[in-house]
Amino acid sequence: MLEWTIRLQTIDRRIIYGLVIGLIVLALLWDFPLPQAVSPEAQSLYETIESLPKNKLVVIAADWGAATRGECAPLTAAVVTHLFRNKRPFAIIGFAAQGPELTTAIVQKQAKEFGAKYGKDWCNWGYKVSIDSTLLSLAESIRRTIPQDVEGTKLDDVPLMKRVKGIDDVGLLVEFTGSGTLEAFLRRLPRSVKIAQGCTAVVGPEQYPYIDSGQLCGLLVGMKGAAEYEHLLGIRAQGTAAMRPQSLAHLLIIVLIILGNLGMYAAAKQGRDLKRKGEAAT
Amino acid sequence: MKHADPFMAVLLPLLSGLILVNILRARRGSDLFIRKIPGIDAIGEAVGRATEMGRPILFSIGLGGIDIVTLLAFEVVAHVTRLAARYRNRVIVPVVDPVAIPVLEEIEREAFASEHRPEGFNADDIRFLSDSQFAYAAGVVGIMHREQVATNFFFGIFAAESLILAETGQHVGAVQVAGTPSALQVPFFIVTCDYTVIGEEYYATTAYISREPVLLGSLVGQDWGKLVLLVLAVVGTLLTTLGAALPTLKPVADVFVKWIGGG
Amino acid sequence: MDRTQTAPAFLQEFFSKHLFVPLHGWAFVGALLGTLLVAGLLFFLLSALPPLARRRLMKTLAFVAGLFYAVEFFWPEKGNPLTGYLIPLGTFLRVMGCFAIGLGLISLCTVHGKAVGRRSEGWINSAAFFAAFFAIVVFGFWQQYGKQPVHPGAYTFAGGMFHILFIGMYNSLEPTMFSILAFFITSAAYRAFRVKSAEASLMLGAAFIVMLGQVPVGMILTSWIPPDSGFAFFRLEKLANWILTGVSSAAFRGILFGTVIGNLALSLRTWLSLEKGAYFDKPL
Numbered sequence: 001m002l003e004w005t006i007r008l009q010t011i012d013r014r015i016i017y018g019l020v021i022g023l024i025v026l027a028l029l030w031d032f033p034l035p036q037a038v039s040p041e042a043q044s045l046y047e048t049i050e051s052l053p054k055n056k057l058v059v060i061a062a063d064w065g066a067a068t069r070g071e072c073a074p075l076t077a078a079v080v081t082h083l084f085r086n087k088r089p090f091a092i093i094g095f096a097a098q099g100p101e102l103t104t105a106i107v108q109k110q111a112k113e114f115g116a117k118y119g120k121d122w123c124n125w126g127y128k129v130s131i132d133s134t135l136l137s138l139a140e141s142i143r144r145t146i147p148q149d150v151e152g153t154k155l156d157d158v159p160l161m162k163r164v165k166g167i168d169d170v171g172l173l174v175e176f177t178g179s180g181t182l183e184a185f186l187r188r189l190p191r192s193v194k195i196a197q198g199c200t201a202v203v204g205p206e207q208y209p210y211i212d213s214g215q216l217c218g219l220l221v222g223m224k225g226a227a228e229y230e231h232l233l234g235i236r237a238q239g240t241a242a243m244r245p246q247s248l249a250h251l252l253i254i255v256l257i258i259l260g261n262l263g264m265y266a267a268a269k270q271g272r273d274l275k276r277k278g279e280a281a282t
Numbered sequence: 283m284k285h286a287d288p289f290m291a292v293l294l295p296l297l298s299g300l301i302l303v304n305i306l307r308a309r310r311g312s313d314l315f316i317r318k319i320p321g322i323d324a325i326g327e328a329v330g331r332a333t334e335m336g337r338p339i340l341f342s343i344g345l346g347g348i349d350i351v352t353l354l355a356f357e358v359v360a361h362v363t364r365l366a367a368r369y370r371n372r373v374i375v376p377v378v379d380p381v382a383i384p385v386l387e388e389i390e391r392e393a394f395a396s397e398h399r400p401e402g403f404n405a406d407d408i409r410f411l412s413d414s415q416f417a418y419a420a421g422v423v424g425i426m427h428r429e430q431v432a433t434n435f436f437f438g439i440f441a442a443e444s445l446i447l448a449e450t451g452q453h454v455g456a457v458q459v460a461g462t463p464s465a466l467q468v469p470f471f472i473v474t475c476d477y478t479v480i481g482e483e484y485y486a487t488t489a490y491i492s493r494e495p496v497l498l499g500s501l502v503g504q505d506w507g508k509l510v511l512l513v514l515a516v517v518g519t520l521l522t523t524l525g526a527a528l529p530t531l532k533p534v535a536d537v538f539v540k541w542i543g544g545g
Numbered sequence: 546m547d548r549t550q551t552a553p554a555f556l557q558e559f560f561s562k563h564l565f566v567p568l569h570g571w572a573f574v575g576a577l578l579g580t581l582l583v584a585g586l587l588f589f590l591l592s593a594l595p596p597l598a599r600r601r602l603m604k605t606l607a608f609v610a611g612l613f614y615a616v617e618f619f620w621p622e623k624g625n626p627l628t629g630y631l632i633p634l635g636t637f638l639r640v641m642g643c644f645a646i647g648l649g650l651i652s653l654c655t656v657h658g659k660a661v662g663r664r665s666e667g668w669i670n671s672a673a674f675f676a677a678f679f680a681i682v683v684f685g686f687w688q689q690y691g692k693q694p695v696h697p698g699a700y701t702f703a704g705g706m707f708h709i710l711f712i713g714m715y716n717s718l719e720p721t722m723f724s725i726l727a728f729f730i731t732s733a734a735y736r737a738f739r740v741k742s743a744e745a746s747l748m749l750g751a752a753f754i755v756m757l758g759q760v761p762v763g764m765i766l767t768s769w770i771p772p773d774s775g776f777a778f779f780r781l782e783k784l785a786n787w788i789l790t791g792v793s794s795a796a797f798r799g800i801l802f803g804t805v806i807g808n809l810a811l812s813l814r815t816w817l818s819l820e821k822g823a824y825f826d827k828p829l
């Protein structure tokens with residue numbers, strides 16, 4: 001029995017990987033219900049969008065790519081649903097090459113459901129190189145930094161941009177990202193623009209100090225953030241569905257850590273027993 | 283913040299002044315102390331281990347282009363390559379930015395020449411893999427398995443691929459030393475690497491290795507700057523905590539918080 | 546309200562009407578040739594300068610460039626003479642950034658072209674790069690500028706091929722590599738989280754609480770604690786949130802202080818050309 005317990009500290013990683021795949025597939029196929037709590041940070045973003053003045057523009061900064069699509073796509077989809085539902089006009093900008101395109105695909109799909117029109121309810125400013133200098137220029141003049149949208153239409157001719165003269169007309173900027181680009185927004189944008197973020201779970205812990213300081217008005221972290229926001233919107237989408245495999249995976253990690261420690265203790269006990277026997281023999 | 287508010291107008295020059303004063307002190311010959319940084323001390327040991335095993339060393343400078351953080355990584359590349367040249371080993375450097383190739387070739391060539399082993403330099407050891415994050419990670423993983431590297435160094439800007447690289451290094455049994463200013467990747471390096479240089483220790487690396495007075499002075503200046511921030515944090519915490527309990531202190535606490543917050 | 550331009554009127558006119566304005570035909574050719582000529586002349590002049598003078602020139606340019614942003618930041622907004630130049634400078638930097646795309650492309654083709662030409666080890670992979678590169682470029686341009694589909698939502702041959710290559714292959718390969726992390730974090734956590742000391746047990750306890758609190762399973766485990774009671778803090782989701790926003794946040798803030806000051810020091814040394822090392826001490 002002790003030998004078997006000692007082996008628990010050196011489980012072959014192929015078995016571990018097999019367990020991970022198995023549990024995730026099981027959770028994706030088996031739709032079991034799970035409760036959902038909402039964090040204060042997600043609640044804060046929800047309330048910010050609810051209370052945003054109708055004449056203020058929302059800017060979605062799509063700073064993610066295909067690699068982080070698993071987390072950033074549900075986050076983006078949830079917030080876009082809220083914006084469409086509340087008829088809040090928004091513009092998309094991206095500092096990652098694929099960001100605006102991937103976000104547009106999400107927006108176009110939802111626009112059909114909500115009957116939203118490009119140019120009237122949303123527009124796409126496109127991908128911009130150099131986040132720092134673009135934000136610096138954007139804070140001075142939106143029109144001079146972005147003279148036309150991604151389809152080549154002058155910004156003055158985009159209906160929703162007619163009442164947006166400058167950065168003071170932007171009420172909220174929500175950044176979706178898998179990297180640490182938040183500081184550029186905090187550095188360059190005036191305090192009149194509220195900033196929120198939807199980020200991957202890895203990036204999340206580093207952003208909490210900005211919630212404390214009031215520099216971020218909301219934070220959605222990873223799939224959990226998307227699930228929380230969907231819960232607030234009363235919908236079940238990708239974020240909620242992802243909670244099942246994530247729950248089982250977390251449980252598996254905890255069980256493996258416990259087993260590994262049991263194996264370590266068993267090995268230590270065996271070592272002590274052998275030492276005692278050796279001392280007794282001499 | 284578009285322009286400096288009163289707090290920033292005081293703080294930034296103060297912190298900059300502290301750094302510059304200490305650089306001047308160092309240049310004038312003051313003896314400045316920095317504590318041991320185990321991760322950097324382990325570099326020599328790690329290079330030696332690779333040489334004993336007769337296997338090459340891999341040095342990843344991360345995802346950055348020619349920026350400040352990556353330029354610091356170049357200094358570590360130079361140091362590691364000099365040691366490797368001395369022990370007759372090679373250092374494979376996969377890169378993400380093709381602009382880095384000629385710079386790294388020059389650094390490695392000079393390192394081998396300084397150890398009187400110019401024939402040891404091989405330009406093919408500096409390999410441009412891809413500018414895409416995960417294509418780069420896949421390439422480095424392939425190199426680790428094919429070349430059976432004995433030692434890995436990860437110094438620079440890393441993102442999600444850090445765990446892929448470091449865990450693969452664990453699988454091939456390599457000794458690993460990592461250093462990155464990105465706090466997010468530190469947990470992944472700590473669980474997979476033998477030594478990790480955390481946060482601002484990364485910025486101390488060049489000063490530690492070279493003992494160059496300007497760099498040492500700057501390091502001491504940074505520590506003085508941190509003391510200033512610490513004092514501000516403690517004073518602010520005390521004022522707001524006591525201000526909540528004592529009405530006489532509340533106006534002082536409010537003014538302090540408003541001044542720092544810039545609002 | 547658009548921010549006030551504070552640059553002199555004649556410069557404003559120059560920036561908006563003559564600089565960064567698209568040119569066509571012979572004006573474009575002339576501008577291109579002129580730029581190449583000026584760049585070549587500058588390069589020749591720089592090469593002709595003695596190394597010490599070159600180094601002093603670089604240091605001066607670096608100092609002036611950094612000084613602009615520093616003065617612009619510290620000068621209050623009212624009457625700031627430099628704010629008006631921010632946008633043209635920002636556009637200039639973005640244009641410079643775009644050149645890097647071409648540079649990367651040229652380097653990729655050079656490196657892999659050499660590997661294929663010399664049939665060096667792994668040249669097949671370099672050939673695969675060219676195959677993938679030309680496939681994406683050809684189908685990408687073809688679907689963008691070629692015959693468009695008759696019905697909206699339909700694909701032409703080029704559009705279909707591009708969709709397969711970009712959405713089907715590239716957009717699938719990246720998240721596939723990213724998802725390897727799920728396996729690696731499991732094996733890394735299993736291997737590394739061993740209770741060998743008091744600090745390790747504290748860290749493990751915190752990790753368990755956060756892992757359970759981040760998923761609904763944690764809610765279920767402590768759902769018996771009434772959410773409005775004094776003990777509600779011990780519900781796993783609240784405990785996890787407190788660890789993230791209180792304990793971990795404080796630690797990250799501390800690391801942030803140090804990293805930011807380190808960055809400031811590094812930036813100061815680079816701005817004032819005080820940086821030392823194998824790269825910075827190289828003769829120009």
